[in-house]
Amino acid sequence: MVRQLGELENDIMTRVWQWNRPVTVRxxxxxxxxxxxxxxxxxxxxxxxxxxxxxxRRERAGRAxxxxxxxxxxxxxxxxxxxxxxxSDNPAAAxxxxxxxxxxxxREWLRDALRVAGADTEETGPPAAR
Numbered sequence: 710m711v712r713q714l715g716e717l718e719n720d721i722m723t724r725v726w727q728w729n730r731p732v733t734v735r736x737x738x739x740x741x742x743x744x745x746x747x748x749x750x751x752x753x754x755x756x757x758x759x760x761x762x763x764x765x766r767r768e769r770a771g772r773a774x775x776x777x778x779x780x781x782x783x784x785x786x787x788x789x790x791x792x793x794x795x796x797s798d799n800p801a802a803a804x805x806x807x808x809x810x811x812x813x814x815x816r817e818w819l820r821d822a823l824r825v826a827g828a829d830t831e832e833t834g835p836p837a838a839r
Contacts, residue, residue, distance in 0.1 A: 710792050711785065711788040711789055711792055712762075713789060714764075714785075717751075717755055718755060718758070718759060718764075720741065720744075721737055721741070721752065721755055721756060721759065722759065722764060722765075722778070722782070722785075723782075724737055724740055724741075725737070725765060725776060725777065725778050726778055726781065726782040730777065731768065731770075731775035731776060731777045732775065732776055732777070733770070733773050733774070733775055733776075734749065734752050734753045734756055734773065734774070734776075735749070735773070737752050737756070738752045756774075756776050759776075760776065763779060764778065764779060765777060765778055765779060766779055
């Protein structure tokens, strides 16, 4: 089960995912300060917690660390969606409600994703389905 990130954890991970390169506490701090007042030690503590929770890996660079994500935002989002769906007493009904909340653009993305996923399952499905 994937634990949802807290607000500050999410704000920090968003930057780490977007930048897609190893980042320092100072870089994250400077970017966060454009939105809020925040201390260096707060960002350092949250990145350390994210490291201990397995969200980021780190490598020493001089006296500081450089942090990079262990997996993608898309993998995190998929895991959250899967966990939410798995908690339903009626997964089919939950999907119907979810699809009903989607915009036309999101439904098109879903169709595209199903086509891509279908290409994989067609090759590995039962012999009668191939």
